[in-house]
Amino acid sequence: MDTKEEICVEQPPGFESETLPYYVFKLNKSLYGLKEAPRAWYEKLSSFLLKNGFEREKVGITLFRKNYDSQLLLVQVYMDDIIFGATHKMLCEIFSKLM
Numbered sequence: 534m535d536t537k538e539e540i541c542v543e544q545p546p547g548f549e550s551e552t553l554p555y556y557v558f559k560l561n562k563s564l565y566g567l568k569e570a571p572r573a574w575y576e577k578l579s580s581f582l583l584k585n586g587f588e589r590e591k592v593g594i595t596l597f598r599k600n601y602d603s604q605l606l607l608v609q610v611y612m613d614d615i616i617f618g619a620t621h622k623m624l625c626e627i628f629s630k631l632m
Contacts, residue, residue, distance in 0.1 A: 571613065578610060585631060 540560040551558060575595075582597045583589070590596040597608040606617065606619040606628060615632070619625050 574613065575610060578615075582608060 541557045542560060543557050544550060546552070559626045579589070579594075579597070585599075587597040590598055595610040597610075599606045599608075601621075601624060603626055604619065604621045606624040607617060608628070609616040617625065617628055619628070
């Protein structure tokens with residue numbers, strides 16, 4: 534996942550350079566476990582949902598809604614999980630395929 538911040542890490546154990554042992558790496562993408570990773574993941578996911586017709590709920594920035602005529606699909610982002618439910622089973626299947 535692309536990051537907006539500059540992130541540098543030390544060489545991991547077992548992968549140290551013999552010629553440049555004190556060099557650090559600048560990451561181009563976030564890694565799972567970094568403190569910046571959840572924010573980058575959420576930004577990418579929320580952009581994807583908004584581009585696909587979801588609206589962010591005013592109740593909380595991690596809750597998204599999409600109306601299908603009289604039916605409703607809700608998506609809740611919690612940490613690194615996505616919880617979703619709908620008023621009709623077909624909408625859950627549509628969302629599963631979209632993801």
